[in-house]
Amino acid sequence: MEKSFKMEQFVEDFSTNCSKVQIKEFLKGETITTYIEKRNQFCILISGEADLIRYDFYGHKTIIGHFNEFDTFGEVFYPANTNNELFVEAKKKCKVLFYIYDNLEQKCRKNCTFHSSLSTYLSEILLDEIVNLNMRVELLSKRNIRDKLISYFNLLSTKTLSKTIIIPFSYTDLADYLSIDRSAMMRDLKALIDQRHY
Amino acid sequence: MEKSFKMEQFVEDFSTNCSKVQIKEFLKGETITTYIEKRNQFCILISGEADLIRYDFYGHKTIIGHFNEFDTFGEVFYPANTNNELFVEAKKKCKVLFYIYDNLEQKCRKNCTFHSSLSTYLSEILLDEIVNLNMRVELLSKRNIRDKLISYFNLLSTKTLSKTIIIPFSYTDLADYLSIDRSAMMRDLKALIDQRHY
DNA sequence: AGAAAGTTGTTGCAAAAACCACAAAAATGA
C-alpha cells in the first residue's frame, strides 16, 4: 500500500516538539475520544486498533468505523449537528496522536516538523479517508444481508489480494459494523458457506 | 455556508487556460461520467444537479450520491476494484468542470491560476466531501425506514436552518437514495405525517 | 485454576420490509 509508506514517513516526523501535538496511550476498552462537542481534534492512530461507535436510543450499537494503524479520525470529519453520541473505543492497546488545531492548515511556526509534514500529506490523508468512506457507503447501501456479507468479503480479499480472508471483527461486531442483526447474519452466513461447500 | 463562498472564489479562477481543465455542458438525463475505468478525472459541478447512480444485478437502482452546485465527484474518490458500474447522471442542465490529472497536486506550470487555486482549496474541498460522506453513512446505518426518514429530514432542516424542508428528490428517488423500497417508504411516511397532524 | 464475561451457533416467533400490481394524478414533451 502506498499509503502506509507515506504515513511511515510522516510518523518519523512525530518526534516533534510542536505544542499542539500530544501522544497518548490507551488500554483495551478505554474511550479515546468522543464526538459530542467540537474540540477541534484531529487524531491519528499510530498503533493498535479502534472502533468508532454509536448507540442509538433503542440501545443498538453500530460500529460506524474501524480504524487501524495510520487511520485518522476525530470530529473534524463530522458536521456539528450530529445528535448521536459517537465515541472511539480502543479494541487493543492503542497509541494515538492528537493534534489540537485552530485551523487545520495553519502552521504553528516557520519550521515545525509536524506542521510541514502535515501540510505535505494532508490532502493525501483526506483522499484516503474519502475512499474508505465510499467503500463504507457501498456496503451499507446493499439491500440485504447476503449482499452486504458478499461485498464485505470481496472488499477484504481485494485489500489483501488473497482468497483467504481474515475478518478483523468478532461476528458480533461484524453485525454491528454492517448494521444488521447478528442472528440473522449467522443464518445467511451459514447459507453462504453451505452453498460453496457442495 | 462558508463552503460556497470559498468555492465562488475558486470558480472565478476557472477562467483559466490550463490545458488539463475542460468545461462541458450536459442536458437532463445525460451521463456526465462513469466510474468504470480509471480515467483520472476530478470533477466539479459548476451548476445544475446530478446523481451518482448504481444498478445492482437485481436491477435495483441506488442513488449513491446527490450533487449540487460546487460539489465534487469522480473516480478519484473510489477504490479501483469496485465491480459495480457507477455513473453520474445529470438531473437538470449541468455545467461541469473536468480536471484530468496525473497527480492531483502537481502543478502544470508555475503560475497557472487553476492549479494554484486548487492547491489552496483542495484540502478544504476534500474535508467537505468527508463530512458529506459521514452524514451519508449516518443515514444508511439506520436500522429501519422510519429512522432513515427522520434522520434525513433532520439533516435537511439543519442544512437550511429551517423547519420547512424541500426534498430535492421525487419520492421514487428518495427511496433509491435511502436504499429502501418505495412502497414501504410511502407507508412509513404516511404514518409519520399522520402522527404529527393530531 | 476457576469464575466471570463474552462469543458462537441455533431456534421459533413476531414484525418489518420487499414485492407485485394497479389506478389516479402530475409532469413532460411533441
Place this chain on the structure above:
DNA sequence: TCATTTTTGTGGTTTTTGCAACAACTTTCT
C-alpha cells in the same frame, strides 16, 4: 393541447429480518 411517461398513493401477499432466549464454547481476568 393532447398523448405519453413518470410519479404517487395504496392495497394484498411473500420474504426477509429482527428479537428473545439458551446452551456450548472461548477468552479474559484474578
